[in-house]
Amino acid sequence: MPATSHDVMPDIELYQPTDEANALELASTLGSDGWLLGGGQDTYGWLKDRNKSPAAMIELTQIDAWKGVKETADGVEIGAVTTLTEIANHPLVQAKFGLLATAASRVASPQIRNVGTLGGNLNQDARCWYYRRGLDCYRAGGNICYADSPEGLNREHAIFGASRCVAVSPSDTAPALVALDATMVVASTSGTRLIPAQDYFVGPARDIVNMTVLNEGEILTAVRLPNAWANAEFYFEKVADRNVWDFALVNVAAAIKVSGGSIADARIVCGAVECTPRRLEAVENAIRGQQRSEQLANQVASMATDGARPLNYNHFKVPLMENLVKRAIRG
């Protein structure tokens, strides 16, 4: 049935646990029938379109333990259901990890940031318009990709790492977290596991229907930012068609440590070019030990797009990505 027929929320149960144990229990019991709900800004469209039909929503935002920003011995821990607005405005995040504050402030629109959570922004689903339309493509468990074809409208799609599916990571905060070498805290009834941000996201080659390594019953509860990258020199930029709402055509998040005039260490990550945030290790290696300069930026920018494989309509992402990397290195 065409999606045009649907515009209202169908019957779905709602659970609003107020403590962690209940939430984990619910997640474990309901498994794939339970939909983890942060601010819901990426959820309700799916449900209204009836393109995803979980039996129940488990709202995580009533759990105070998973909210807020707190300083820890070795950095800062941010609860997964902290809103993006709170992160963008939080003095501690701004002071130490301005990269994340900036990235959070560039997400969607003010109202979405007011309600949308960090966890939601990280775990949001792909924005490929074919997939969002409810077509039974690979990502929906089907056996075809409509976007990667001789005529597919794939201007916003991947230039790296495609494997049948060519959707990209839509998040603005994800590249920032990878650049900050964050750790994801993932809980379930069987305990807690810590996953480096870089390993948290998963591409279609490994898992074509999920964008993260979260298993059924697991919940992202917090993100830890290590002091190792606090107060580094940061650069975040998002280029989108419209300056509100739109997902990045390409975004870049960079953390660069400079000492004695040269680059001691760097982590540079681009979003919206691959199904996961793409860390540019070759570029990082090439700039380590070098003076931060325009010349250096120009020298290494093309390394950022080595191996890019553009589709019909997204060749522009190659120069755009190089330019953003250039700007990140230039500062």
Add this chain to the structure above:
Amino acid sequence: MNPKLTRRRFIKGVIASGAAATSTTIWYAANGAAKPPGAVERLIRINVNGQARSVDVASQETLASTLRYKLGLTGTKLGCNRGECGACTVLVNDVPSYACSVLTHSVKNMRVETVEGLESANGDLHPVQQAFVDELSPQCGYCTPGQVMSAVGLLRSNPNPTREEARQGMAGNICRCGSYDSYLNGVMRAAQIG
């Protein structure tokens, strides 16, 4: 399309969703368990425009739906029902939110304010409303309630914004008539008279 489809298993349970609604409760019932902590009750009280209202709210109901269809507060508009336009903006604990993209159950312990709740008891317009009248900010008016609520929310958190701050704060509201400039004039005027 074949009616038999409904009995076949598809990769998405599009059609089954109506039936699925009760499945988790059935699961708990079948296992002899009481509904787990966190299960919601339908009859709830919500605080809208300073009044506590008792409403029968389905678990999946959006705030916009409750406001418009249960409480008759039709000032909150459904421009897209997808969080892409801002016409349904209301304040939840002073924070502008898209009522189409918030569950009523999520805000049951919070203060909800809609465009209908802004006038003072004697009928005077709120400074933002008055400024929007003075500047003739609205054109077709359909996005106006959302613009008003965003402006009120903005001025509560930042009573004296610069024009650029106002622009950033109002950015989550589309005006297809293109009255952005006039709305910003209104916000700046409201900041002065407010």
Add this chain to the structure above:
Amino acid sequence: MGEIVRYKRDVWGEEVILGVSWDLLWVVAVAVLVLLAAHAIIMAALANKKMDKPSSEGRRVVRHETIDRLFHWVMAASILILIATGVAPILGLRIAWLNIHWIAGLLLTFVVVFHIIRSLFWQDFKSMVLGPKDFGEPFDSAKKPGKYTFEQKGMHWAVTVVVLAVIVTGILLFMQIDTPFWDRTNSMPEDRLGLMFLLHGLSTLALVALAATHIYFALRPEKLFYTRSMVSGWISEDEMTANHDTSLWSPKEAD
């Protein structure tokens, strides 16, 4: 359970086949396990009546040429890899399986083509022909086979059919993905694509069953000498005379 085919909606919202229902994987697994277990139990019960195992000592005759053994093991490896990589995502294992899968598939295709050509022109093709007489073999203890037993021939031809099916559908599916050799075209209609996935899936299931059965028999004590022959090439004269009719199969002596 109970369904063989999974459906999806095509781009127009109409029902088309998506592929095989992978629940069948469990059905197949359970069925094969049960059958093989039953076989094992029966064989164990009959064990005392069995004759002594023929000796592996003494003169050795050639059963499999090096090249054929190589073929067999390459084929076995590629099939196992294909099954493992194909089934992994169904089991929820997150590995980058697709490239390995199609590379293994190409390898399998290559060796199968090689084997077909070799068997037609350089091997004793007749030794593998399954004729009507062969069907009497299991019921007549006096009757011994030539080079290959009835069961071996049956297994061979079943594998042949299934592998050819999996290869043909696999190649057609291979053409629907991006590879270093070409870009995908989306040219196959969705209903036909679904049919290909269904056939590929069904032949995969059959292959899983056959592979499990084959491995089981290869590991059975009374058949182990065949397995050894697939490793080292020879069987003993005792093993040959106990199991084969030398008038129908007279292999040369092993080095």
Add this chain to the structure above:
Amino acid sequence: MAYMHIGKDFVPPDVPGKVTGRIKYAEDYARDGMVYARLLTSPVPHGRVVDIDASEALAMDGVFGILTADDVYPDGEPQSPGLKVLTNEPTLMGEPILAVAAIDEKTAENAMAAISLTIERLPFVLDPLDSLAEGGSDAYNGGNTFIFRQGFAEEKWTADQVESFKSGNEPTAEAQQSWEYGDLEAGFAAADFVHETTFSTAGYPHMSMEPRSAMAYWENGKCYLHGTSQSLSAIAEPMAAIVGVPLEDFVFINEATGGGFGQRARAGSIPSMAIPAKLSQKINRPVMMRVSREEEFTIGGARQGLQGWIKVGFKSDGTMSAMDMYCISDNGGKGGGGDANSAAAGVSALYQTEAMRFRNTSIGTNTGHRGAQRGPGENQIMAIVAPIMDKAAEELGVDRLEIRKLNAAQNGDVSGPRNTPFTSAYMPEALEQGAAQFDWEGKKGRSRQTNGSKVRGLGIGQGYHNAGRSGMDGIIRLMPSGRLQIHNGVGNLGTYSYASTSRAAAEVLKMEWENCDVVTGRTDRHLPITSPQDGSNSIFTNTRTCYGAAQDLLGKMKEIAAMDLGGVAADYEIDGSRIYQIADSNVGMTYAEVAQRGMELGGKFTGEAELPEELNTLTALSVSRLAGSALMGIYHDPRHNNNPPGFTVTFLEIELDTETGKFDILDLVTIAECGTVVHPQGLANQLRGGAVWGIGLSALERHLYDPQNGLPASSGFWQSKIPTYLDTPAEIGTGWVDLPDPENPVGARGIGEPSMGAVSAALNAAISDALGGHLFDSAPVTTDMIINHIAGVSEEAKPLAQNNFRG
């Protein structure tokens, strides 16, 4: 002239309701027993419904009934393009096939899933050039084009002809439509600079904020329809016909409309409103049909995209000596649109080219309905022509402002195929005023200045639209209380022209605005016919009718005064809501007294006799129902002479980042040349809104359909790229020339549409300027196109594509 109301700001009566949320749009109404309808729409871009089996759905609890095309068209569907209420022969994906009514929307959607629809797929096409090419599919059943009075036809070019056009050459096939004036050959011969190029512009959706929801119920044989429109009274009669109810039994209620932009001007462009009316009639309950954003896209229509070829010649001094234009117009899945013709007429008006030829062929595609959208044709072509003007200026060594002044329209000039004179025209004045306000002389040196990765670009744009009809009616009533009731059938879609044109009546009668009521909002308040509120018509058209009706009333008042107080009508004057003798102002009557006297007299004074002969049907009906209720002014407006233009000029400066392809608009000034200004705040709003639309046209908005399957890909605000606060300047400078037009009693002309064209033109010119004069020959020019151009990446989009990227 010193006016009491004209040119003054006021608070339009509906504004408080808009800021309080109290004003009602169609979807805000409710009625006891109301049920909800949802639409089942076509899942294919072109097909034929073979069977609908709704038995399972109808058996569900809470489902009240369905409505299909067979119910709406018992004698078969009309065989013409144009939107249908419901159809069994969809020619675009998302076209409504049936509606289900249920206790709530959720149940209706559940019911939808239980309906079995068997549909035969037919070949579809998404780009006019694909359909034109031999062997290409046709969008309609019966051809790929619809020729007026002839019906469906098939238009085919050879493959070579299509390829040659795509490679940038003049089309060689004969066009469906053409006109020409002047000596084209001589014009090009005289030219020192000739520019020839193919171009494409995107059609894109109107995307009014309010989806076209409607609610209907029947009571005592009358149909009450709460709907949305640009034209309250102009829509009533054709809408009644679509619903199938006599005009006198049809009440259309439409207090406020959440945006129109051309698509809600006529009943034929919003026939979906008849669905709840028909369904309500069938199931005997009030029916609310809320339309979703996606449906608003699929049935809401779009601007026409143009694929064209243009050749322009300039003499050495910069005079445009000849223009040759050939367009392929995308007629979409339901026909509609005359953009190309307006585009050519617009170029002719704005640039006063000495010789001109226009050719056009319109071809259907299985995409959204096409029709008028804010400055149809003119606004997209100006974005193509403005950068060409700059190229000519550069090549010929003429200042960019001067070349525009040289070719500008002024009083006495003519335009279009019939060389129609303007009623008045002051384009050079507008250009000068804009240049002064923007400080063109001071800023023009910044053109192409760089600062790091950023580069400045400046642009001048001009906009034009033929902005005024006539021949409509006016009704006003002086009540016994002394209040003036001005009946106005103009739609209320945010221009406030329903109120500002009413003020022409108050002006004539010198009445305080506080003592006037605008009667509008529903047709059973008895409204006169007005022009559909499209084409920037309201200001010109309805100030004429309101003014005329007030003159009629004034005449009657004077007649009554003379009758009662002696003398002749000419002895009387009015002021302060009194009519009095010029000779002795003590001898007079209050307006209330005159009204009461008029009611005693009856007859022609109360609309019971001596009505203007040419009154339109709806006006006559309204007058007959109002007859005897008050002292009435009734007027039928005669046709005016010549072409009342709306002109705009925009000056604009951008800073473009060559590394990201993004730009900021640093300064934007738009000047209107629209006769006397009636309502300054309203005018400023039109200029600002037009600017936002112009930015959308030139930089952002798009109309995408998946080329493989015909799926709409830009059905939400997100994918349509509707401009936001942060894509538009924080401040937009406005100004106006304010010189009266002789064909309008208060000197006014319309402006809504050209306000956009000047900005789209200026922005495209500024982008081109920033990129060293590169011509994209396209609108929009999007981020990716800019990046590709700068990086030297070859163009990814196909040449002249439609309903795809770049067009």
